[in-house]
Amino acid sequence: MSDGEARARVGNVGNGFAYEEPLLFERSRPGRVGCSLPRLDVPEVDAHATLPEGALRDDLPDLPELSEVEVVRHFTRISTWNASVDLGLYPLGSCTMKYNPKLNEKVARLPGFACAHPLQPVELLQGFLHLAYELERHLAEISGMDRVSLQPAAGAQGELAGIMMIRAYFEHRGQRRSRILVPDSAHGTNPSSAALNGYEVVAVPSGEDGILHPDAIEALMTPDVAALMLTNPNTLGLFESNIARITEIVHARGGLVYGDGANLNALLGIARPGDLGTDVMHFNLHKTFSTPHGGGGPGAGPIGVKNTLAPYLPVPVVCRRDGAGYDLDYDFPRSIGRLHANFGNVAMAVRAYAYLRSLGPDGLRRCAEMAVLNANYLLARLRPAYHVPYDRPVMHECVLSDQRLESTGVTTIDVAKRLIDYGYHPPTIYFPLIVHGALMIEPTESESIEGLDRFVEALLAIEREARENPDLVRSAPHHTRRSRLDETRAARRPVLRWQPEDG
Amino acid sequence: MADYEIPDDLRYSEEDEWARLEDDCVVFGITDYAQQQLGDIVFVELPQVGDRFAKGDAFGVVESVKAVSDVYAPISGEVVSVNEDLADRPELVNADCYGSGWLCIIRPGDEAELESLLDAKAYRIYVEERSEPDQ
Ligand SMILES: Cc1ncc(COP(=O)(O)O)c(C=O)c1O
Numbered sequence: 172m173s174d175g176e177a178r179a180r181v182g183n184v185g186n187g188f189a190y191e192e193p194l195l196f197e198r199s200r201p202g203r204v205g206c207s208l209p210r211l212d213v214p215e216v217d218a219h220a221t222l223p224e225g226a227l228r229d230d231l232p233d234l235p236e237l238s239e240v241e242v243v244r245h246f247t248r249i250s251t252w253n254a255s256v257d258l259g260l261y262p263l264g265s266c267t268m269k270y271n272p273k274l275n276e277k278v279a280r281l282p283g284f285a286c287a288h289p290l291q292p293v294e295l296l297q298g299f300l301h302l303a304y305e306l307e308r309h310l311a312e313i314s315g316m317d318r319v320s321l322q323p324a325a326g327a328q329g330e331l332a333g334i335m336m337i338r339a340y341f342e343h344r345g346q347r348r349s350r351i352l353v354p355d356s357a358h359g360t361n362p363s364s365a366a367l368n369g370y371e372v373v374a375v376p377s378g379e380d381g382i383l384h385p386d387a388i389e390a391l392m393t394p395d396v397a398a399l400m401l402t403n404p405n406t407l408g409l410f411e412s413n414i415a416r417i418t419e420i421v422h423a424r425g426g427l428v429y430g431d432g433a434n435l436n437a438l439l440g441i442a443r444p445g446d447l448g449t450d451v452m453h454f455n456l457h458k459t460f461s462t463p464h465g466g467g468g469p470g471a472g473p474i475g476v477k478n479t480l481a482p483y484l485p486v487p488v489v490c491r492r493d494g495a496g497y498d499l500d501y502d503f504p505r506s507i508g509r510l511h512a513n514f515g516n517v518a519m520a521v522r523a524y525a526y527l528r529s530l531g532p533d534g535l536r537r538c539a540e541m542a543v544l545n546a547n548y549l550l551a552r553l554r555p556a557y558h559v560p561y562d563r564p565v566m567h568e569c570v571l572s573d574q575r576l577e578s579t580g581v582t583t584i585d586v587a588k589r590l591i592d593y594g595y596h597p598p599t600i601y602f603p604l605i606v607h608g609a610l611m612i613e614p615t616e617s618e619s620i621e622g623l624d625r626f627v628e629a630l631l632a633i634e635r636e637a638r639e640n641p642d643l644v645r646s647a648p649h650h651t652r653r654s655r656l657d658e659t660r661a662a663r664r665p666v667l668r669w670q671p672e673d674g
Numbered sequence: 675m676a677d678y679e680i681p682d683d684l685r686y687s688e689e690d691e692w693a694r695l696e697d698d699c700v701v702f703g704i705t706d707y708a709q710q711q712l713g714d715i716v717f718v719e720l721p722q723v724g725d726r727f728a729k730g731d732a733f734g735v736v737e738s739v740k741a742v743s744d745v746y747a748p749i750s751g752e753v754v755s756v757n758e759d760l761a762d763r764p765e766l767v768n769a770d771c772y773g774s775g776w777l778c779i780i781r782p783g784d785e786a787e788l789e790s791l792l793d794a795k796a797y798r799i800y801v802e803e804r805s806e807p808d809q
Contacts (some may be wrong), residue, residue, distance in 0.1 A: 359742065584740075601740040607711075658739050662716035663764060 174643060177632045183625050184594030189652060190248045196669050199235035205242060233671060254596040260618055260626050264568045264599035264611025265406055267436050267458030274529055275522035284521050289513035293498055300497035303489045303514060306524045310454055315445020316475030322485045322515040326433055329453025329472030330364035335507040336451060336483040337398050337427050338368050343505060348397035354383055356407060356603045361400045361431060370397060377605060381407045381561035385416045392424045402431040404566035406603040408546060418448025435459045437543055437567035440536025451476045460523035471519035485510045541616035542567045545623060549614055552627045556634040560606045568613035572606055581637035581644045583608040588655060589647035593629035678801055679706040681772055685788055686797035687748035692772060693791060702748055703776040704736065707801045712738040715767045720756040720778055729787055734777060749787040751780035
């Protein structure tokens with residue numbers, strides 16, 4: 172089958188408009204302007220007479236000069252280059268690229284939220300504080316934790332906060348513990364968060380079946396271990412079925428358990444990390460709770476704790492005063508401090524709240540069920556064509572590898588690049604690190620069965636192409652504005668800004 | 675299986691480093707197998723001269739387009755020299771991992787540790803075991 176026929180059969184892309192777009196700097200023409208200022212109607216001031224020497228510059232920075240419509244077209248055109256979940260399936264594993272309902276956007280734009288100034292007195296912020304107070308309690312209920320802070324700006328900062336709280340907890344008790352256990356399948360932010368807090372990271376090997384085993388934890392859980400960081404389901408999409416025994420071992424030796432909540436989407440309404448022995452965890456609102464992700468805006472990584480760790484929560488803490496509405500409580504002498512200006516990324520909290528309240532408990536549980544069903548459906552349909560390194564029923568995502576393509580010379584990166592020709596954002600690749608040539612696919616609950624089938628057809632077509640015409644795959648993508656970019660050179664010698672040619 | 679160069683005169687660790695005794699010091703780097711698995715290397719982070727490591731400690735980082743990996747000290751000792759060229763030319767590790775792509779030189783704390791490393795034959799078996807497609 173020709174390239175064109177194969178792509179037409181999957182039917183996910185056609186040949187629409189495809190604009191080229193130079194940089195604004197390259198479009199610039201001296202003297203062109205986008206606005207006209209009114210005539211000066213106040214006395215002119217001599218800048219040299221009023222400003223100190225150091226604050227004056229004698230030349231203008233090299234800013235581009237364009238008309239308004241040129242700028243509007245520029246940004247509108249490059250916005251059409253984006254892949255987004257509003258355009259199609261976005262199967263980035265571990266990222267939960269679910270659809271962001273437009274209702275959330277509507278609520279986040281209510282003027283009471285969108286136009287509030289963060290430094291308004293609390294009396295004038297009662298609406299948001301009420302929402303924050305309730306959202307904290309909903310997240311606590313969903314996760315089985317006791318308290319929540321909405322401050323951290325992303326999962327990574329939530330982890331940092333959580334490990335800071337663990338450190339503060341042991342310091343307060345006068346216990347010197349210097350290590351943190353992190354499974355070999357963990358996301359890179361886990362060891363980073365531990366290392367940033369001065370801990371030595373000890374890797375815990377996963378078992379042959381891809382999950383953690385109590386004996387591995389038993390062997391490493393020495394008295395100098397402060398905590399185990401655990402992701403459940405793990406990054407292979409597998410439920411850590413020994414978790415109850417594992418958290419018991421950690422607790423029995425005086426350690427704490429950090430839960431990486433990135434994969435909470437699989438558990439909503441079904442299992443609660445807090446009931447499984449987690450002492451502190453983060454939520455990724457931009458994953459599980461549908462707030463925009465990646466280029467779509469800032470994230471939010473609230474942190475949940477059991478009461479033992481509540482004294483260490485970041486301040487201020489939103490509280491309710493009897494008969495006097497909501498207030499901010501700074502009286503946490505053992506707090507790890509403030510992590511974010513004001514109240515964190517407020518509009519994300521509003522969107523997540525809208526999402527939670529529109530789905531309700533049953534709707535949330537249904538998200539988890541459908542996400543798990545979708546991932547298992549993909550796995551079942553792709554198993555005949557692709558190698559499955561840990562072949563067991565999965566939760567919200569599945570991990571394949573390029574192993575069976577070895578004789579064709581086609582590797583994971585080529586499959587990912589060729590998917591772009593079929594109109595799909597590639598899945599996460601080469602992660603988790605314990606799988607050689609991993610392709611990590613997370614469909615989320617947003618996809619219909621027809622949408623999943625189309626995506627499967629694309630991956631099956633690519634597998635056939637790899638056998639029949641490997642060069643086509645190895646040199647993909649062919650239908651984008653730029654073909655294969657030299658990622659190595661970009662990483663070795665990054666060019667980070669435009670510079671005039673003669674400069 | 676892909677072809678991996680495994681020189682007979684070197685010793686190897688299970689973390690895919692090679693080591694060579696030169697006078698009273700040990701030069702080491704990562705093996706051809708490691709370099710091929712990682713793919714194009716874009717950044718190498720090395721320790722400081724004078725740093726001390728125990729066998730198995732992470733002492734540096736090798737970053738490729740695909741992944742970031744720790745490099746572990748194959749034996750204990752003190753760093754006497756690091757390959758400064760890699761700061762600007764990390765690609766040397768891909769091009770010549772046993773030569774100009776060396777990582778550092780350490781003065782061993784205990785020379786006997788070198789004997790505990792794998793020889794070329796044992797390392798080849800270890801590499802082959804891992805590249806066999808599983809059932
Ligand atoms: C398993 C896991 N943990 C932590 C994180 C970090 O979260 P964030 O990207 O919100 O900082 C991610 C994000 O990709 C993840 O997949």
